Amino acid sequence: MTDNRNPEAAWTYHDATKHSYTSIRTNPHFMDWSNQPLPFKIYPTLEPMRLPGEVRQTGVAALSAIAESVPAHTNASPDLEAVAQLLYLSAGITRKRSYPGREIYFRAAACTGALYEVELYLVCGDLVNLEAGVYHFAPAEFGLRRLRAGDYRRVLLEATAGEPAIAHAPLTIVCTCTYWRNAWKYQARTYRHFGWDNGTLLANLLAVATALGLPARVVCGFVDANVNSLLNVDPQREVAFSLVALGHVAALPPPSPEKISPLRLETVPLSQREVDYPLMRETHSASSLASPEEVEAWRGHTSATDIPPPAGPTIQLQPLSDVEMPRDPIEQVIRRRGSTRKFAHSPITLPQLSTLLDRATRGVPADFLDPPGAQLNDLYLIIHAVEGLTSGAYVFHRDRGILECLKEGNFRADAGYLGLGQELPADAAVAIFFLADLRPILQRFGNRGYRAVQLEAGILGGKLYLAAYAQRLGATGLTFFDDDVTRFFSPHAEGKSAIFLVALGHSAKHKPA
Ligand SMILES: Cc1cc2nc3c(=O)[nH]c(=O)nc-3n(C[C@H](O)[C@H](O)[C@H](O)COP(=O)(O)O)c2cc1C
Secondary structure (H helix, E strand, C coil): CCCCCCCHHHHHHHHHCCCCHHHHHHCCCCCCHHHCCCCCCCCCCCCCEECCCCCCCCCCEHHHHCCCCCCCCCCECCCHHHHHHHHHHHHCEEEEEEECCEEEEEECCCCHHHCCCEEEEEEECCECCECCEEEEEECCCCEEEEEEECCCHHHHHHHCCCCHHHHCCCEEEEEEEEHHHHHHHHHHHHHHHHHHHHHHHHHHHHHHHHHCCCCEEEECCCEHHHHHHHHCCCCCCEEEEEEEEECECCCCCCCCCCCCCCCCCCCCCCCCCCCCCHHHHHHHHHCCECCHHHHHHHCCCCCCCCCCCCCCCEEECCCCCCCCCCCCEHHHHHHHCCCCCCECCCCECHHHHHHHHHHHCCCCCECCCCCCCCCCCEEEEEECCECCCCCEEEEEECCCCEEEEEEECCCHHHHHHHCCCCCHHHHCCEEEEEEECHHHHHHHHCCHHHHHHHHHHHHHHHHHHHHHHHCCCEEEEECCCHHHHHHHCCCCCCCCEEEEEEEEECECCCCCC
């Protein structure tokens, strides 16, 4: 196994999976519909236990839920109903649509290609109405399948080298990613999508946890092999990507009931055949941690370069206060979220844009973001239509709450080109590009820093989706031509890498209120 500390593997992967005008036009790949993967992981020999269907309303405003978190030591434990809410609102089926020859089951969080490669597993002690165990979440049946009976939380505690949030969490949700389900369409670029799609899901999960009064913490530092064995996944196909510790109880988990042995559980093959993209497995292996000592050295002490102080004209953001902001509850906003398929050119207001940026970037509780509030990605914007702002390219100074103008002009055509020649980023009111200086990040976190930076982007992107829908605006994630994005925002963005893109504005379907 390549050492995580030698970040060459992450650079190789990143460079090899860049999109460019030429790479897109010369790629002979096509989607083989006859071999389309199943959207669900199915254990045919295990009966699912149905989750309560009626989702309790928290009534907590989405714009508060995405921006805040519950203090880490608040005693709180989810009951079965809360577990159902967390699962439904992060990975549940919220819409079904029929197309000729197929049905798509749309889920609570946005996901590249609607392919839903992220699976959720629960590792819990005894909860109200849910016995201790390791469970797989089955969205199709809205149920849980128990893979192991008994309290196995100590396995996670050891795998995370005593991470305090895991130590005191009555429940940890483990998110895994399945290569083939997404690579069927996106080939080797799928490993980036793991971070994006896991991230949008976590944006929902974190917001719902806050609304339910549960402390939550994202944990990316763990001994990979131990977590994969606990879940009994085949790491050639499916790998644990992130953990979310939920709730807080004083007692530490008891010793595990048994040594972890393989379960030999049958699962339904996703397709008749799978195409392997070894580069992804190599990147995953090179970003894996092999011992608790390695995990301990890995977490915390974020290093990311600060944006230099503004040198160009600046605009102070005007976010809405708690009193002024729309108060639609988180569950309502998640249920009406969908990716905007066509944007109107109509402008949004400066307070709307300010609220989006302010609420989405108030910090993510994660083991790779220390001190709290640290952020790996920088936000660059192409503003087409925001009342009171000159159209142009901007960079967001989060610490000062300002936008700095990098260049003025109508860049709709550029935004469309950068977003892989799609109309969405050209028609939206604003396109927000996430760029990161990977050098200090990979220097500090090794190859696993690459997982972290993609995951953080997905979480912030997911929060932007929710902040948009909370304000009755639309949003969509997008993919992009990597180096052209950096070039567009240079010299300011010189040396940075393009990580994520989201377009925001009024949907062409709805007239602005
Ligand atoms: C990171 C990310 C990138 C995406 N890229 C594109 C894209 O390039 N073009 C597009 O039309 N939709 C894109 N989407 C939208 C997805 O197709 C959409 O989320 C998926 O079909 C599920 O639908 P929903 O978001 O309406 O629930 C992207 C979504 C995400 C999360």
